[in-house]
Amino acid sequence: MSYNFTIFSPTDTPLFTHEFGTSRSGGDGIPRFTTAERSLNPFILHSSLDIVEEVQWGPSTTSGNAPMYLKHIDKYQNSYISCWITAANVRFLLLTRPRDEALGLGSGGAGSQRGSLAGGRAGLGGGNVYSPTNPATEEAVKNFFVDVYEAWVKTVMNPFFDVGKGDVVRSPVFRTRVAAAAKKYL
Amino acid sequence: MTPLQDASTKPPKYPAELEASMILPKQRASPASSLASLPYRRSNPSLQKLFQSTASISGSRASSGTATPTASVVPGSVFSPGARQNGTGTPNSLPPGVSDEYRSLIQRAFVPHVAVVADTETEDLIRGKGLEGGLLQLLRPFGEHVPGKVTIRDSVGAGRSWEDFGVRFVGANDGLGIPPAPAKSSGLRISTDSQRGGGRVSSSSIRPRRVGGDVAQIEDLVGRHLQYSEFNAHDPMPDYFDQMEAPAQADATSSPFYALFLKRLLSGIPLVPHETFAHPVASVIAVSSSNADAIEELRRLYARQTQGDLRMPQWVDNQYLRYYVLVHDEEKDDIAKSNAIFDQMKRHFGLHCHLLRLKRQQCIPSDDDAVRLPTCEWMSASEELAEIQRRETADDITDPAPYLPDSDITGIRTFIRELVAQSIIPHMERQTAQWNEQVLARRRGVAGRFMSISKRWTPFGGSRSSSSSSTSSNSNYDSLQGFYRPDAPEALMRKLADYSFMLRDYKLALSTYDILRSDFTNDKAWLHAAGALEMASLSALMTSGPLPTKARTENVDQWIEQAWYSYTNRQGTPTPYYGLRTLATSVELLRLRGSSAADDAARWAARILDTGLVGPVGNALFTERVSACYAVRMGIGSMNWGSRRRKAALWSVLAASTWFQLSKSLQAEKCLDAALRLYSSHQISNLQEHDAARSLPFPQMQTFIDELRQQIINLRLEHRGGYSSEDDGEGTEVEQSIVEEATETLDASPRLHRKSLIGAAAPPVDMGPLSPTLERTEQEPDDLFEGA
Numbered sequence: 018m019s020y021n022f023t024i025f026s027p028t029d030t031p032l033f034t035h036e037f038g039t040s041r042s043g044g045d046g047i048p049r050f051t052t053a054e055r056s057l058n059p060f061i062l063h064s065s066l067d068i069v070e071e072v073q074w075g076p077s078t079t080s081g082n083a084p085m086y087l088k089h090i091d092k093y094q095n096s097y098i099s100c101w102i103t104a105a106n107v108r109f110l111l112l113t114r115p116r117d118e119a120l121g122l123g124s125g126g127a128g129s130q131r132g133s134l135a136g137g138r139a140g141l142g143g144g145n146v147y148s149p150t151n152p153a154t155e156e157a158v159k160n161f162f163v164d165v166y167e168a169w170v171k172t173v174m175n176p177f178f179d180v181g182k183g184d185v186v187r188s189p190v191f192r193t194r195v196a197a198a199a200k201k202y203l
Numbered sequence: 204m205t206p207l208q209d210a211s212t213k214p215p216k217y218p219a220e221l222e223a224s225m226i227l228p229k230q231r232a233s234p235a236s237s238l239a240s241l242p243y244r245r246s247n248p249s250l251q252k253l254f255q256s257t258a259s260i261s262g263s264r265a266s267s268g269t270a271t272p273t274a275s276v277v278p279g280s281v282f283s284p285g286a287r288q289n290g291t292g293t294p295n296s297l298p299p300g301v302s303d304e305y306r307s308l309i310q311r312a313f314v315p316h317v318a319v320v321a322d323t324e325t326e327d328l329i330r331g332k333g334l335e336g337g338l339l340q341l342l343r344p345f346g347e348h349v350p351g352k353v354t355i356r357d358s359v360g361a362g363r364s365w366e367d368f369g370v371r372f373v374g375a376n377d378g379l380g381i382p383p384a385p386a387k388s389s390g391l392r393i394s395t396d397s398q399r400g401g402g403r404v405s406s407s408s409i410r411p412r413r414v415g416g417d418v419a420q421i422e423d424l425v426g427r428h429l430q431y432s433e434f435n436a437h438d439p440m441p442d443y444f445d446q447m448e449a450p451a452q453a454d455a456t457s458s459p460f461y462a463l464f465l466k467r468l469l470s471g472i473p474l475v476p477h478e479t480f481a482h483p484v485a486s487v488i489a490v491s492s493s494n495a496d497a498i499e500e501l502r503r504l505y506a507r508q509t510q511g512d513l514r515m516p517q518w519v520d521n522q523y524l525r526y527y528v529l530v531h532d533e534e535k536d537d538i539a540k541s542n543a544i545f546d547q548m549k550r551h552f553g554l555h556c557h558l559l560r561l562k563r564q565q566c567i568p569s570d571d572d573a574v575r576l577p578t579c580e581w582m583s584a585s586e587e588l589a590e591i592q593r594r595e596t597a598d599d600i601t602d603p604a605p606y607l608p609d610s611d612i613t614g615i616r617t618f619i620r621e622l623v624a625q626s627i628i629p630h631m632e633r634q635t636a637q638w639n640e641q642v643l644a645r646r647r648g649v650a651g652r653f654m655s656i657s658k659r660w661t662p663f664g665g666s667r668s669s670s671s672s673s674t675s676s677n678s679n680y681d682s683l684q685g686f687y688r689p690d691a692p693e694a695l696m697r698k699l700a701d702y703s704f705m706l707r708d709y710k711l712a713l714s715t716y717d718i719l720r721s722d723f724t725n726d727k728a729w730l731h732a733a734g735a736l737e738m739a740s741l742s743a744l745m746t747s748g749p750l751p752t753k754a755r756t757e758n759v760d761q762w763i764e765q766a767w768y769s770y771t772n773r774q775g776t777p778t779p780y781y782g783l784r785t786l787a788t789s790v791e792l793l794r795l796r797g798s799s800a801a802d803d804a805a806r807w808a809a810r811i812l813d814t815g816l817v818g819p820v821g822n823a824l825f826t827e828r829v830s831a832c833y834a835v836r837m838g839i840g841s842m843n844w845g846s847r848r849r850k851a852a853l854w855s856v857l858a859a860s861t862w863f864q865l866s867k868s869l870q871a872e873k874c875l876d877a878a879l880r881l882y883s884s885h886q887i888s889n890l891q892e893h894d895a896a897r898s899l900p901f902p903q904m905q906t907f908i909d910e911l912r913q914q915i916i917n918l919r920l921e922h923r924g925g926y927s928s929e930d931d932g933e934g935t936e937v938e939q940s941i942v943e944e945a946t947e948t949l950d951a952s953p954r955l956h957r958k959s960l961i962g963a964a965a966p967p968v969d970m971g972p973l974s975p976t977l978e979r980t981e982q983e984p985d986d987l988f989e990g991a
Contacts, residue, residue: 029900059901064853071845093853 018147019048019114020203021058022195024169027106029066030183031059035192040200050114058096062110065091065098069108072100085166086159089149097149101162103169107180109162115147157202164198254431254591305465305791307367310745312469312581315484315627315705316371317346317526320513322500324491325530333565333605334576338489338530339374341607342615344577346372349623350616356632357708358639365707370623371581373413373483375513414481415471415583416780422820424584425464427591429820429867433922460870461824465791468784471583476518476686477734479694479701483515485524485627489559492531492541498551501527520689520698524630526622527552531560555626559618562608572609631702635711638699642692643715680726687731693722697735704742712742720762730778733769736762737785744792755800763789763807771814783816794832802847805832805854823861827874830854834881852881859911868919875912 024033036048036055050058068091091098095117101109148154172191178184186192319339321329326337334340346369353368415421474481486508490500507513509521527548531541538560545558566573582590679691687694700715716739723732740762743750750759763785770782786807793804808829812822833851855878862871882899899905 025900031901056903056907059904060853060856060907063900063904064849067847067849074845 018044018116018203019050020199021048021050021062021112021114022165022199023059023062023110023112024186025062025066025108025110026180026183027108028181028183029063031062031185032107032180032183033186033191033195035195035199037196037199037203039203041203046200049116054096054114058112061093061096062098062112064093065100065110066108068098069100069102069110073102086162088155088158092149097147099149099158099162101166103166105173105180107169109165109169111158111161113147113149113158161198161202164201165195168194168198254428254435303795304462306745306795308462308466309469309741309788309791310707311367311369312466312472313480313701313705314369314371315631316373316472316481317622317627318375318483318486318508318523319372319489320375320486320504320508321489321530322491322494322504324494325489328491328493328530328532328561328563331563331565332561332607338487339372341576342487342619343372344579345612345615345619346370347580350620351624353624353628355628355706355708357706358635358703358711363707368623370484370619370627372487373481375486375508413471413583413586414473415467415469415585416473417584418468418780418783418816418821419818420584420588421464421467422818424467424588424591425460425824426820427588428463429460429865429870433867433869458824458827458870458873461828464821464824465787466581467584467587468787470581471586474516474519476516477728477730478738479520479698480705482519482698483523484631484702484705485526485622487526487528487622489528489530492529492536492544497529497544498547501548501552518686518689518694520694524555524626525552526555526557526626528557528559528618531558532563533560534563557618557621560614561611566606566608568606570606570608573606574609574612575604575606628706631706635699635702635706635708638695638702639711642695643699643718646692646696646718678726680723680728680731682727685728685730687728693719693726693731696722697731700735700738704738707745709742709746713739713746716742729769729773733766733773733781733785736766736769737781740766740785741788741792744789744796750796752799755796755803759789760803767810771816779816782814783811786811786816790828790832794835798836801832801836805829805847805850808832819865823858823865823867823870826854826861827858827870830858830874830877848881852878855881856908856911859915863911863915863918866918866922868915868922871911871915872919875908875915879908 018039020037020039022033022035022037023031026032036050038044038047038049040046069087072087072090085102085104087100087102089097090100095114097113097115099111099113101111103109168191172178172186172188173180178186319342321338329337329341332341336343349368349370352364352366354362354364355368356362472478472481488501488504488508490497490504494500504513505525508525515521529541529545529548531538541558545556548556568575679687679693681687687697689695696715696719700712700719703709703715704712716735720732720735720739723729723735740759743754743759743762766785767782770785771777771779790804790808790811793800793807808825811817811825812829817825830851830853833847833854836845836847855874859871859874859878862868862874899908
């Protein structure tokens with residue numbers, strides 16, 4: 018599985034992007050997006066902000082408190098988007114691209130004939146299919162977000178860093194922390 | 204009405220009896236080969252007129268919509284996925300900027316069909332006037348739009364007037380000439396085959412048929428239109444220039460090619476057992492006054508329709524209305540004699556008679572009162588393809604459209620008005636009322652419910668009513684041959700529902716389809732069930748009243764889903780054409796309802812893409828459509844919360860990329876511009892100043908778009924390369940921005956001059972400051988490109 022983790026400021030400016038692969042089940046932590054997918058990922062992430070806003074302002078599914086973790090919110094072709102939203106309206110988006118086998122697709126897939134961008138057809142059933150709403154998956158993503166959030170809070174406490182201005186996170190420490198969280202949970 | 208009426212100045216596109224050797228254009232293997240084989244016929248005005256349809260459709264669109272800008276649709280909780288009490292908007296209260304065009308298109312697609320039969324003398328008379336297709340060709344374009352208002356009473360007796368009512372005249376053997384089964388299988392399977400790259404089946408070499416339902420041919424046709432626009436757009440042709448400029452500002456989400464696609468998808472509805480739209484509601488039987496015994500001839504034609512060679516298949520109800528017409532030859536025959544025959548006819552056949560007076564001589568365009576035969580709007584894709592092919596290969600540059608004297612046209616219009624308003628509609632109203640009383644009410648009543656239950660549950664049902672059909676015992680459904688007998692209550696109810704749908708009484712239609720769908724499902728008549736489900740969802744969406752979100756998500760969505768599933772998966776021979784029709788029409792109607800319904804529309808459009816119901820061209824068109832569906836959803840407040848701008852932009856980029864892969868630079872460019880507009884309008888203004896040039900949030904996005912833009916520009920230049928030898932100064936567009944500024948002020952309407960430049964016939968008027976830069980439309984993209 019390949020992941021793209023992106024932090025969006027409240028004004029939709031991407032502040033931080035990190036791509037990584039799974040480290041679970043023998044994964045080496047290297048993302049395996051194809052070129053087409055990689056160029057499309059920013060578009061997908063950006064477009065799911067529409068859904069984030071809708072979920073964010075919509076009625077709460079949990080009783081009372083509004084959760085920061087919005088879980089799986091959107092999907093485009095084979096990419097699944099999960100979201101965590103901070104108190105300052107900074108959005109953490111995690112794009113998950115499961116391997117083709119995990120989607121019940123053969124190698125090659127229907128996508129190749131459709132052209133690079135339009136992607137393949139959505140996974141339609143099958144045995145061991147990746148499901149974004151699987152409790153284990155949700156929990157793993159949540160743990161990842163919690164760790165990143167902790168690191169994020171420490172970063173934004175820096176008085177010279179202003180999210181509102183769209184300051185991009187350059188701190189190598191933050192990046193290491195994100196990578197560590199990714200390695201630990203995803 | 205406006206949108207398509209201006210098309211009436213076009214020449215007719217009848218594929219009059221084409222030779223068998225006429226081969227329809229094959230699917231091209233690659234853009235390169237098609238490029239090579241495309242005849243460049245800029246000098247052929249008749250051909251240009253054919254392609255004008257895609258231009259004229261879009262040209263009028265801007266004016267047709269936005270009748271009632273009611274912004275009040277949007278507030279409420281637009282962005283509340285859980286509650287979803289939005290999307291209840293009615294089609295009558297459209298969000299601003301959304302045109303009602305597709306709704307009226309769907310409304311005008313399902314109209315009564317009228318079979319036309321004429322004796323040989325009449326056919327000879329009309330052929331002498333230069334119409335190879337005979338009476339049918341003469342009547343067909345006029346039937347598409349009945350002049351004046353037509354008042355229809357619905358089931359509760361309330362009358363309503365419609366301006367855009369029409370009928371379709373069909374030949375007695377259209378859709379039948381080829382037995383429906385092979386036609387369906389060869390026609391419908393192609394779409395899936397070509398989807399898998401299996402290529403075209405032999406159907407491309409058959410004669411053009413007036414029956415539609417072939418997705419591959421529709422794609423082919425739209426592809427031709429696209430190609431024409433691609434290679435002729437830089438020509439100083441007024442139509443395409445108007446088209447490219449005007450709608451870009453008015454309604455960025457509309458595409459004339461999509462409108463064409465949808466229209467051809469709904470033209471030429473095939474004659475099938477599971478729906479009765481193509482079954483004739485009436486038949487025009489015409490004899491000539493020069494016939495020795497006109498009455499006897501009428502009887503003979505009638506007999507041929509009831510028993511003879513013109514008999515419809517057995518699943519078509521044969522008790523349709525007969526309308527007798529006496530064609531009087533103004534020049535050869537004596538009017539007194541014709542009147543006498545006509546009186547006799549009236550005595551014999553009652554009220555449904557008409558005396559049509561036509562002139563025999565052939566009319567030429569230079570005659571005083573010559574009027575060109577209007578173009579047929581609702582011809583099938585295969586007909587239009589054949590016509591394009593014919594004109595491309597024809598050498599003469601004259602317009603082959605037949606001309607008619609004014610008096611003939613007036614006569615025909617009067618005839619059609621009388622036929623529709625005084626015979627067909629009252630007949631349908633009567634039938635509807637009768638079936639409503641006798642069949643539907645009985646089925647709905649206590650006894651009917653009990654009957655339908657007992658039919659299902661009684662253990663003896665099988666043996667008791669085995670007489671009805673040999674195999675499936677207690678139902679009226681003949682599962683071996685796959686139809687209901689036309690006098691079975693189910694078939695009558697289906698007719699009732701279809702009639703009321705055609706008469707635009709959607710409430711009655713909905714309730715009838717609703718009963719039918721459960722009956723058909725119980726009988727395991729899947730195709731019939733799918734048809735009923737499709738039409739149920741369609742009539743629910745067509746109703747002008749508000750549709751509660753709950754009803755929409757719970758019923759209509761279910762129906763669409765089931766209809767689609769039954770059409771494509773459930774039977775032995777899948778019918779993807781109908782599946783596509785279900786989804787495409789639902790997408791449009793849902794989109795018109797705005798807000799959360801538009802989300803659903805986008806979902807269904809994406810379903811079309813996912814399941815591969817369409818080929819490459821359709822794929823691009825529907826990708827564009829998804830974007831349009833998202834774009835109608837508007838947000839509230841200064842932040843536009845709840846809008847789908849970003850989604851729409853994503854799909855626009857995708858569409859641009861898809862178009863580029865089909866090497867359609869103009870469409871790609873249009874989509875890309877739309878995407879950039881969506882992105883930039885969304886951007887909140889507090890981007891840094893140094894970022895002004897870069898409007899996209901991600902640098903990667905910007906790179907991607909810049910690259911795509913560059914590729915598209917290259918492609919366009921490549922396409923124009925073919926011309927740069929003749930029209931010099933065209934290949935250097937990219938670096939012309941300096942000249943541009945100088946020429947822009949020169950004249951306000953450069954198109955006037957352009958118009959005068961083309962066309963061999965145009966008189967040489969003052970050409971004005973002719974400069975290649977005037978022919979450029981895409982200034983904005985180039986500026987952007989250079990700024991990037």
